[in-house]
Amino acid sequence: MIDCDVHNSWTSAEVLLDYLDPAFREYLDRGEIPGPRGAFPHAHRPWLHPEGFMRYDAVPPSGVTPGADLPFLAEQLLDRYSIDYAVLTGDESIEVSTLANPYYAQALASAYNDWMIENWLSADPRLRGSLIVAPQNPQLAAAEIRRLGDHPDIVQVLVSSGSQRPYGDPFFHPIWEACSEYDLPFAAHLGGQGGLNSTPIACGPTTFFWETHALLCETGMAHLGSTIAHGVFEKWPNARLILIECGVAWVPPVLWRLDEDFRALRKETPWLRRLPSEYARDHIRLTTQPLEVPNSPQALWPALADIGAQDMLMFASDYPHWDFDDPNFIRLPEDWREAVLDGNARSVYRLPAQEVVDELAG
Template identity: 60%
Template structure:
């Protein structure tokens, strides 16, 4: 049987007020009495310049209680597709990085992490957690990684792709030092636009959500190039960098450009010992959702995936329960790659994952 590991499964709350028991002092006062965007119970974050017209969740996912978030996930996703592990990626907590106050942002993600460990991880042995950080304070983020990163069911560190500067910048290196120390991959997830973060669209803010969603890979391109050029993978050669929900078809063209420019101008970055594409293959992984849809000829996409060594660099992700959810059955990849992409590659990246029962049965 094929091992299936979902590398982007969103766990929700009915109200962000579930975090209040995990907060104290002035930051709890900020949350209770501060002027927050959105309705009562909304998570504090900076405003976006655009709005989603329909909401982010699938139309058939409408839990009436907190407990139903799990029961619906179990019924419609985990059990239906025999998921071996679901890596929880939260949701609104990623927006903490849009706040101007880095100490408040750190308090919010700390509260989320404690709530996730207490509430979600015990619910199902298939759940593995992402430790959410706010990179606006790298030293504070590193302290949070060291505080909770030893938990056996925490498998990665997660930040939003909206950021104040490219992620390879030495400003962020304390985060990677802590990740390496704890043996955890560093992942970025679509989100964190607005507030103090740089706009993810290079020429300026967009107007419509569908337009914005199509262009969001722009910031991922910047982060990938920066992580390579700044020598992050020379300093920490065993660090995995996981890019979640940013598309993949653009990757080969970026690698081709990076390789060509590096060959001509390598004296700028003498610390690099390999081609950018070689660092990519060794250290960077992409999730499949949302995998581009090439119209009538899927072979066009497959040629692009082959150019990025997709059999070894892609990780399955469903993005449950969002509107553009991808099921195991709808994943349009070469059939001979399915074992690697659905689970085999993730087992190499997330080294803390125990051997799944499906794998044990076929061993």
């Protein structure tokens, strides 16, 4: 099993000070981060979670932040579920996308990447890292990819889904070019609502957290359509977009709509040679958390099968967040389980084949 969304954290953002460019240390030292001093919280967002963002039982015995204690994380997640690999997606760190100063934002992202490599990837062979970049300045983000993109345990480039514009826009093409050079997927994780990205819902700000959380998938729709329409996958044939925690049930009808409009208006984008759904099946991947549950649970699968989602879905637990999905209870068609729980992620992240893992473990 491969878990594609595990949120590692820190006891305090001050752990980044030793890794931060000296020009920006004073910013962090005096608390210039999104929210209260000591951590990037979720409290700077306009929507407050009524119960808290973390599982109550994920607080380690030491009392530190959930996700900050690797031995406890390993016991509660990796060991309990026999997970071969966990892809670390950070937590507060992707909130750099909400900062107005792109230079400071990328400095924080770079400091996090160095801290994560030294303190997490070196500590457990089951861990793989996401290279976090600040997309506000694509040139700086591309430079960060070229700085660390060849690290053997880095498996993707990660941004927040909350963005100033859709990620297929040519503004972001320097990031796609650098990802292509290192054959790294470009992943967008749900979030970033705050700061520069204060209205990630199409009609403007919503009122309640549950309402907002349910509708944030609209950012995933925009990025999916944009990357296809702007020809990202024609320009870089090895490019892959991974949408993390953006949901999956909306994908079939959106692709159906894109296919229909493209058939009628294809002269608008003459660089596209295939249907949007065909690009999606080959180049876009989706994590299972949250996996929507219809009133009739089996109603979801025919629509997903129609777009070939058995090749697109990858398991994610979202540990240690409040909406964690226990892999023992995830509902999947039996003939999809091996691909969704293991094979699809193993392929897109270029992880060793299962027999190699077993041999190393032995």
